[in-house]
Amino acid sequence: MSAREDILDGLRQTLGHGDCPDRPHAKAKAHGKDDWALLRERAELRGVRYIPAKDLEAARGELTVLLTELGATSALVWEHHDLDALGLAEILAELKIKVIPHDAPLDQRAGADVGITSSQAVLPESGSVIVSAGPGTPRQTSLLPPVHIALALPGRAVPTITDLPAFIRSQVRPDGFLPSALHIITGPSSTADIEKIVVKGVHGPTVCAMIAVEG
Amino acid sequence: MKMTGPFHTRCEQAVANATLRKTLKNAAQIFRQSRAEGLGTLADPEAACDRAAEAKRRSLENLPAILELLEQNVIAAGGHVHWARTGAEANRIVADIARAEGVRSVVKGKSMITEETGLNQLLKDQGIEVNETDLGEWIVQLAGEKPSHIVAPALHKNRHEVSQLFHEHLGEPITDDIPTLTLMARRALREKFLVAEMGITGANILVAETGSVLLIENEGNIRMSTTLPRVHVAVASLEKAVQTLEDAAAILAVLPRSCTGQVLSSYTTVITGPRRAGERDGAQVFHLVLLDNGRSRILADPEMRSILHCIRCGACFNFCPAYTRVGGLAYPGTYSGPMGSILAPLLAEAQGKANPFAAFPYFCTTCGACRDACPVRIDHPRLLMKLRARHADTESPLPALAAAAFARLSASPRTWKMAAGVARTLDPELKLACRMPGIGKALSLWARKRRLPRLKQPFAARWADRSQTQPGGRA
Numbered sequence: 001m002s003a004r005e006d007i008l009d010g011l012r013q014t015l016g017h018g019d020c021p022d023r024p025h026a027k028a029k030a031h032g033k034d035d036w037a038l039l040r041e042r043a044e045l046r047g048v049r050y051i052p053a054k055d056l057e058a059a060r061g062e063l064t065v066l067l068t069e070l071g072a073t074s075a076l077v078w079e080h081h082d083l084d085a086l087g088l089a090e091i092l093a094e095l096k097i098k099v100i101p102h103d104a105p106l107d108q109r110a111g112a113d114v115g116i117t118s119s120q121a122v123l124p125e126s127g128s129v130i131v132s133a134g135p136g137t138p139r140q141t142s143l144l145p146p147v148h149i150a151l152a153l154p155g156r157a158v159p160t161i162t163d164l165p166a167f168i169r170s171q172v173r174p175d176g177f178l179p180s181a182l183h184i185i186t187g188p189s190s191t192a193d194i195e196k197i198v199v200k201g202v203h204g205p206t207v208c209a210m211i212a213v214e215g
Numbered sequence: 216m217k218m219t220g221p222f223h224t225r226c227e228q229a230v231a232n233a234t235l236r237k238t239l240k241n242a243a244q245i246f247r248q249s250r251a252e253g254l255g256t257l258a259d260p261e262a263a264c265d266r267a268a269e270a271k272r273r274s275l276e277n278l279p280a281i282l283e284l285l286e287q288n289v290i291a292a293g294g295h296v297h298w299a300r301t302g303a304e305a306n307r308i309v310a311d312i313a314r315a316e317g318v319r320s321v322v323k324g325k326s327m328i329t330e331e332t333g334l335n336q337l338l339k340d341q342g343i344e345v346n347e348t349d350l351g352e353w354i355v356q357l358a359g360e361k362p363s364h365i366v367a368p369a370l371h372k373n374r375h376e377v378s379q380l381f382h383e384h385l386g387e388p389i390t391d392d393i394p395t396l397t398l399m400a401r402r403a404l405r406e407k408f409l410v411a412e413m414g415i416t417g418a419n420i421l422v423a424e425t426g427s428v429l430l431i432e433n434e435g436n437i438r439m440s441t442t443l444p445r446v447h448v449a450v451a452s453l454e455k456a457v458q459t460l461e462d463a464a465a466i467l468a469v470l471p472r473s474c475t476g477q478v479l480s481s482y483t484t485v486i487t488g489p490r491r492a493g494e495r496d497g498a499q500v501f502h503l504v505l506l507d508n509g510r511s512r513i514l515a516d517p518e519m520r521s522i523l524h525c526i527r528c529g530a531c532f533n534f535c536p537a538y539t540r541v542g543g544l545a546y547p548g549t550y551s552g553p554m555g556s557i558l559a560p561l562l563a564e565a566q567g568k569a570n571p572f573a574a575f576p577y578f579c580t581t582c583g584a585c586r587d588a589c590p591v592r593i594d595h596p597r598l599l600m601k602l603r604a605r606h607a608d609t610e611s612p613l614p615a616l617a618a619a620a621f622a623r624l625s626a627s628p629r630t631w632k633m634a635a636g637v638a639r640t641l642d643p644e645l646k647l648a649c650r651m652p653g654i655g656k657a658l659s660l661w662a663r664k665r666r667l668p669r670l671k672q673p674f675a676a677r678w679a680d681r682s683q684t685q686p687g688g689r690a
Binding site: 015 | 245246283291349350351369370372373377393397400401404423433436438439442453459460463475479480482483485487489493494501505515
């Protein structure tokens with residue numbers, strides 16, 4: 001008998017077949033009410049640089065200031081309509097920041113100074129941004145560079161962890177499947193593995209900034 | 216720090232090490248404080264724990280159907296599913312995947328399950344380079360040790376020991392600056408991530424509804440291991456499976472809070488199959504290995520089933536007065552602490568192996584701190600006492616007749632008082648009893664680390680004297 005049959009038969013002898021009914025999901029909305037104050041409080045608690053902006057125009061200014069301050073010369077960026085609306089390409093061109101293409105050799109991508117993404121959602125309860133993998137939105141952009149800058153737009157709050165299922169289901173692609181990866185990012189990469197002392201920046205970004213268009 | 220020999224010998228080695236005691240005490244205090252703060256961010260922590268416990272209970276009860284749904288959805292999403300009865304089978308499956316994919320270098324996320332199966336050794340024997348990438352796990356790999364805590368594997372090491380290790384293995388200069396040590400690890404491991412062909416991870420939760428693997432981490436090494444290498448293999452034990460995203464969310468709401476005190480860890484990742492059409496990165500091949508290794512036998516044991524609720528937050532470790540004095544290296548085998556004291560002997564027994572962990576349950580003081588800290592409502596002391604009772608039934612050092620007599624004596628306060636009265640008159644120092652066949656052996660075992668009671672004066676009288684002379688003592 002195969003391992004599969006062996007294991008399942010053994011379990012069924014104990015438990016019966018078990019029940020796994022295809023329950024209809026509550027028709028919950030993917031996004032709920034914005035709570036910028038809580039998002040800011042919880043994000044800052046985790047070492048995120050929270051930068052509020054009243055509209056996209058202000059966000060553009062904040063991003064320019066931030067990139068100048070960081071002295072970035074190269075970037076990994078999402079190809080995403082949110083960032084088009086922000087005018088990211090123009091900002092980068094103006095600051096002479098080189099965009100490293102997604103198909104560049106890995107060592108070049110890994111050497112980028114900043115990664116710039118939008119976010120499919122924010123999670124105020126934990127101060128997180130949520131990013132979904134897709135054609136123009138690689139997983140590496142928020143992981144490889146030492147700095148991750150995420151744009152947070154109004155109307156995209158998933159208020160609590162309990163509200164996550166409805167949002168995750170909203171990310172199902174036209175082919176019926178979830179993206180290969182969905183990341184809930186809460187502050188910089190960190191560790192406390194030596195003497196429980198927290199150090200920011202282990203394998204992922206050391207600096208996380210959130211430009212929040214609070215509207 | 217190497218500890219050898221049976222459990223009690225290792226414990227002696229551990230408590231004799233003042234540096235270790237200090238390191239452990241410090242870590243436990245920080246963990247406990249963080250957990251209190253984390254749970255404090257919930258409006259109703261008790262209700263959240265109830266929901267998580269209920270999600271686990273329901274999932275275990277319906278496990279066969281949930282596992283079939285999970286398998287179906289992982290395959291539909293383009294992944295492969297493998298079933299393994301034993302650790303050896305799981306290791307062979309992973310090794311076969313590595314061979315078929317021409318893998319020479321593997322990066323690993325921290326996973327207790329591959330510690331349990333001993334996967335690294337088999338891969339190394341095949342000539343594959345294996346690098347642990349969680350900082351703590353990498354430190355213990357370099358040191359040739361095992362993790363001493365399920366959340367913080369190198370908990371037992373201080374900065375000086377880590378620096379010495381990096382000096383020896385990486386040629387780095389000696390430093391006592393922890394951020395510098397972390398940077399050394401980032402540099403060394405980044406190179407490994409960029410060339411590895413295969414990433415191996417465990418799984419915190421498996422979601423049957425979507426065929427997803429949920430992974431929780433702070434460092435980003437798991438994201439690296441699942442994003443950069445061409446092949447991702449997740450190894451998970453059966454009981455990680457839940458049916459719905461709601462069940463997963465119920466667990467997620469308490470897991471990081473109870474573990475590190477974070478509302479969420481730095482990265483919570485939901486992986487569903489390999490890279491989809493149009494996506495730019497991520498593993499192109501995804502395998503899920505579902506491992507039993509004795510779990511289905513534990514499920515069939517109603518008294519013990521609830522240990523499979525465990526979500527590996529590690530809270531029970533940080534509250535255990537016994538664990539926090541010796542650390543995980545004192546326990547032989549993979550698992551330590553309160554959850555390990557239950558799981559390790561049960562797994563060994565279910566695997567039909569000699570059980571070198573049978574002494575673990577006797578380490579418990581029955582104080583119940585682990586139970587109070589458990590976010591999925593495992594009653595560790597009750598399970599540990601049951602394990603002791605089972606062990607005593609089969610391997611009592613008392614001869615059957617003496618055991619039956621003792622059981623009868625201790626069953627009623629009146630007979631107990633009478634027997635104690637007789638012993639007080641005839642053998643107040645228990646010298647005679649120590650020479651009696653069978654009973655003598657049991658008494659000397661009991662007295663290995665304790666003084667035998669002197670019966671000259673009844674305990675109640677001695678206690679009354681003591682309370683008078685030492686006011687403020689603990690009631």
